[in-house]
């Protein structure tokens with residue numbers, strides 16, 4: 001067993017335990033294994049161990065690795081978790097099964113065009129900038145409702161909300177805020193929680209946790 005395979009099993013167990021302790025089903029949470037910066041040789045054992053949902057943050061890097069990996073593991077689900085430029089919407093819609101970073105109107109427009117053209121509908125999450133940080137993507141919490149309405153007017157089906165809490169703050173308040181916003185707007189999916197805080201996120205209702213370094217190791 002590689003280190004990553006052992007770590008994967010441990011993370012799955014910790015997610016299930018956190019879910020059960022919160023009164024949720026053990027399988028209520030999808031683990032998105034974040035493989036950004038790791039090469040195919042590092043990813044293959046994790047696929048071999050049965051993991052089928054992976055996250056990447058760059059379109060080009062994902063294409064370079066996953067077109068071949070997916071030939072070998074066709075039931076793999078690929079999630080884009082990083083910021084997306086509107087001019088890459090075509091490639092992103094073609095490659096990814098889910099996009100967690102819908103964060104502005106220009107991108108929503110570009111995605112709507114591509115989804116209609118390609119007849120393909122990735123699961124979409126609106127990223128909310130819960131910490132209102134200038135350097136981070138995402139709509140402001142108070143603008144979430146208006147942005148969701150704009151997405152709906154474009155014909156975009158939004159499946160849930162995503163956040164990345166500020167590094168220097170306790171994540172629980174941010175996860176709770178995201179859960180409240182989702183509930184206010186009738187959304188059932190919550191993409192929140194990373195290597196350092198996924199158990200907290202699961203307790204606060206995460207349906208998708210994005211875990212990288214705790215599985216694959218440090219990114220150096």
Ligand SMILES: *Cc1c(COP(=O)(O)O)cnc(C)c1O
Pocket residue numbers: 034036057081082164194195196210211212213214
């Ligand atoms: C890299 C990344 C992750 C995974 O982070 P780890 O701390 O390595 O688990 C999760 N979400 C996003 C948006 C990322 O860019």
